[in-house]
Amino acid sequence: MTALGACSPGGQEGTSTGASAGSAFFDTSAVHSIDVEYSEDDYQAMLDTYADSGDKDWIHATVTIDGSTYKGVGLRLKGNSSLRGLGGEGGGPGAQGAPGTDGGDDDAAADDDSTAGDDGAAGNDGATGDGDAAGDGAARGTMRDERDGTASADSPEGLPWLIRLDKYVDDQQHDGRADFVVRGNNTESSLNEAVALQVLALADVEAEQASYARFSVNGSDEQLRLVLDLPDDDLWNEDVYDGTGITYKADSEGDWSYRGDDLAEYADAFEAKYDGTGASDDEVYAPVEKLLDFVNNSSDEDFAAKLGDYLDVDELARYLAVQDLVQNSDDIDGPGNNSYLHYDPESGLFSVVAWDQNLSYGGMGGMGGGMGGPGGGMGRPGGGQGDGGARGTPPEGYEPPVGQGPPDGFEPPDGAQMPQGGEMPEGFEPPDGAGGAGGGFGGKENALVTRFLADDDFSSLYDSAVEDLSASVYDSGDAQKYLDGLVTTLTEQATDLVPAETVQDEADSVAGFFSDDTSPSTEK
Numbered sequence: 001m002t003a004l005g006a007c008s009p010g011g012q013e014g015t016s017t018g019a020s021a022g023s024a025f026f027d028t029s030a031v032h033s034i035d036v037e038y039s040e041d042d043y044q045a046m047l048d049t050y051a052d053s054g055d056k057d058w059i060h061a062t063v064t065i066d067g068s069t070y071k072g073v074g075l076r077l078k079g080n081s082s083l084r085g086l087g088g089e090g091g092g093p094g095a096q097g098a099p100g101t102d103g104g105d106d107d108a109a110a111d112d113d114s115t116a117g118d119d120g121a122a123g124n125d126g127a128t129g130d131g132d133a134a135g136d137g138a139a140r141g142t143m144r145d146e147r148d149g150t151a152s153a154d155s156p157e158g159l160p161w162l163i164r165l166d167k168y169v170d171d172q173q174h175d176g177r178a179d180f181v182v183r184g185n186n187t188e189s190s191l192n193e194a195v196a197l198q199v200l201a202l203a204d205v206e207a208e209q210a211s212y213a214r215f216s217v218n219g220s221d222e223q224l225r226l227v228l229d230l231p232d233d234d235l236w237n238e239d240v241y242d243g244t245g246i247t248y249k250a251d252s253e254g255d256w257s258y259r260g261d262d263l264a265e266y267a268d269a270f271e272a273k274y275d276g277t278g279a280s281d282d283e284v285y286a287p288v289e290k291l292l293d294f295v296n297n298s299s300d301e302d303f304a305a306k307l308g309d310y311l312d313v314d315e316l317a318r319y320l321a322v323q324d325l326v327q328n329s330d331d332i333d334g335p336g337n338n339s340y341l342h343y344d345p346e347s348g349l350f351s352v353v354a355w356d357q358n359l360s361y362g363g364m365g366g367m368g369g370g371m372g373g374p375g376g377g378m379g380r381p382g383g384g385q386g387d388g389g390a391r392g393t394p395p396e397g398y399e400p401p402v403g404q405g406p407p408d409g410f411e412p413p414d415g416a417q418m419p420q421g422g423e424m425p426e427g428f429e430p431p432d433g434a435g436g437a438g439g440g441f442g443g444k445e446n447a448l449v450t451r452f453l454a455d456d457d458f459s460s461l462y463d464s465a466v467e468d469l470s471a472s473v474y475d476s477g478d479a480q481k482y483l484d485g486l487v488t489t490l491t492e493q494a495t496d497l498v499p500a501e502t503v504q505d506e507a508d509s510v511a512g513f514f515s516d517d518t519s520p521s522t523e524k
Contacts, residue, residue: 025065025175026209026229028194028486031493033214034182034227035064036163038075040218047153050077063163065174074167078160078181156217160184162230179233181208182215183226185358188498189506190226191486196326196360197228198482202473203322203465205315206240206342207354212489214497224490224497231340231353237274246284246343247274247353252336256447258296263289270341277345287343291350295448304455312351313461316452319352321465325473326360327513333446361510474514483507 025032038061046057061075077083153159161182165172172178185193193210200207209229214222229236231247241247254269266285275284291310298306307313323331332339332352340353452458473479487507491500 026211031212032066036217037062070165072168074164076162078162157220157223177229178235179230181228181230186363187506189503191506191510192361192363193358195483195510196357199473200322200354203318203469205319224494232273244276248341249273250337250339258292312349315351317461317465321469328360330359333449361513
């Protein structure tokens with residue numbers, strides 16, 4: 001794909017630097033730059049709306065990326081529990097999702113990107129309105145930043161954002177992407193999420209690309225932020241899947257239950273973010289209905305024999321293995337129900353697209369030595385399902401480090417459960433149905449994962465994936481090499497934003513998870 005030319009009618013000035021999709025911006029050998037400008041009145045109105053209702057309104061902005069300026073850009077808040085404390089129904093201590101996560105970012109309501117776009121197909125300009133998960137709103141301006149707890153509405157350069165270049169200007173893009181997500185993290189370097197995304201790539205599991213950027217808003221001081229592309233983006237789908245099939249986002253408040261044969265019922269659980277098939281508003285959910293009918297209603301014998309007719313089982317095994325290798329409990333069966341699904345009409349198969357890796361490698365604890373103490377992680381996952389373990393379960397006697405627990409007053413969402421050894425608020429009782437296959441923080445019941453790991457053959461497939469990927473990603477040195485490259489980039493180009501000592505400490509914490517010398521924290 002080629003970039004728009006200088007001074008186009010859409011308001012772009014300058015020329016984007018790359019011709020191939022995402023190749024130039026998503027280059028981790030460089031720290032890029034993103035400068036955002038908007039009306040302070042618009043920003044204040046957006047905050048007021050979010051504080052009052054939880055709606056995430058879009059505002060107009062001018063965004064400069066690596067020297068290329070784009071006008072008429074859409075900008076909105078991104079996340080659920082990552083906005084906790086900012087106010088509104090999506091914030092506050094009672095919001096859905098684990099602390100420090102996006103909590104799934106209920107785009108089915110929060111974004112105006114439904115299956116029916118302006119042209120009747122899924123795309124970037126659908127119309128469903130803005131809304132978010134319900135929770136107890138807190139006072140605006142007291143947001144707990146995911147990195148250090150200091151950012152607030154007064155420091156927008158520290159907030160999580162979604163930048164949509166083509167929101168108001170058709171076809172506006174930068175290096176083959178229209179959507180850019182400015183991520184939040186509990187760490188200063190975001191090395192944990194950056195490395196986790198690379199591990200997914202090495203495992204041949206579809207996920208996002210990431211790059212570092214100096215990020216500023218209205219002339220503010222710069223902050224180091226990790227910036228991702230997004231499977232919502234039409235251009236992402238055209239690049240990754242050649243514009244074919246359907247990409248769905250799992251809703252943070254949704255589940256994997258069968259909802260009957262009324263296709264409209266599935267829009268609340270899996271929003272169609274991209275449709276390359278031309279299906280109608282309801283028919284776009286027909287593949288999801290068939291999958292969930294099979295997952296929930298098939299006999300054990302049929303599930304074992306025929307799951308491969310609905311889903312890429314090898315890819316699911318690799319996905320689950322990677323989530324445990326990077327020790328991310330906020331995944332497909334975590335509290336935020338974090339994943340996308342892609343449906344390939346030619347093969348008739350679904351595959352999982354990973355999303356939300358910022359709790360990887362002990363990210364919940366702020367990376368102060370990870371979950372395994374200073375300078376070391378907790379090692380690799382251990383035995384498989386046959387050993388009687390469960391995904392995300394810490395070893396016997398494990399005590400989370402100081403700061404590992406949720407913030408004061410946090411209430412897990414319905415169906416969620418605190419992890420073994422986690423710190424629950426006084427008097428907290430888990431709701432009926434809590435737990436499930438995801439033994440990690442706030443794990444939800446996920447019928448697919450539960451049944452997949454309960455089957456001996458599929459569980460063995462997972463065990464083999466863990467073993468193979470441990471060797472190919474960790475033992476090979478590939479993960480360490482990638483981490484070392486990120487450290488070099490940050491220490492050579494961004495020490496004015498994050499001290500070199502901090503970068504190295506957080507890198508050492510991530511690297512501690514590459515070794516199997518320490519006790520495993522995850523057993524299946």
